């Protein structure tokens with residue numbers, strides 16, 4: 628049996644993708660629309676408070692294309708908290724004008740492929756910060772789920788630790804060449820959702836997503852072993868931008 632990678636886990640993650648029910652929204656009275664937006668504003672400020680207390684983090688982005696209109700990416704200490712905040716949002720007036728279209732449940736994950744042997748990663752403040760990150764306010768987000776392939780002679784899970792380490796090193800080196808331009812958050816979802824990982828990328832230049840993902844396609848770990856789900860890409864929102872987006 629091949630050796631499982633050791634993983635460190637941080638905050639639980641919920642990506643909650645919604646569509647706007649435009650006809651219902653347009654039929655609503657001005658007063659109802661205002662009340663719905665005001666209520667969203669109070670949620671946003673509660674979530675900002677959570678982030679300031681370092682008890683979690685939330686990213687809020689529009690989604691381009693017909694797969695969704697916007698996404699909340701929430702990071703919280705427990706699965707219960709994620710459930711509570713999802714339910715709380717579902718009870719809001721704004722939620723009456725949204726249609727849930729996709730969600731993803733996972734947990735921030737770091738693996739030991741690149742770890743220095745003999746060191747305790749939890750003593751490293753950088754590691755702790757990566758497990759419980761404040762999500763960046765970059766201009767763009769890109770999210771997609773992925774698996775490592777288990778097919779015939781291309782089975783990631785049958786490779787030795789050394790073989791996987793070598794490939795992950797090459798993966799990490801490509802990733803590092805994008806340092807400062809992309810922030811990636813890998814969330815593990817084995818046992819939680821339909822794919823093995825969620826990949827969430829943040830950047831101020833959307834084109835960097837294409838360049839990075841394309842370059843990685845030629846790297847063995849992605850070329851031979853990567854299977855990918857649906858891609859979602861979008862732009863940073865805040866209360867004001869959302870109000871503008873919804874003005875009818």
Ligand code: 76R
Pocket residue numbers: 632737738739740741773775795798799801802803805806809811813824826839840843844849853
């Ligand atoms: O954590 C680290 O920085 C160490 C190196 C590293 C690991 C262990 C790393 C670096 N990644 C790791 C693990 Mn990654 N990553 C992806 C994708 O589209 C594709 O082809 C794949 C999707 C991208 C774009 C990306 C970017 N990475 C993983 C894992 C877990 C694998 C496992 O355990 O088997 C997955 C699924 C995955 C996928 N990776 C980086 C990046 C970037 C930009 C980096 C550099 C990070 C930095 O050093 O700042």
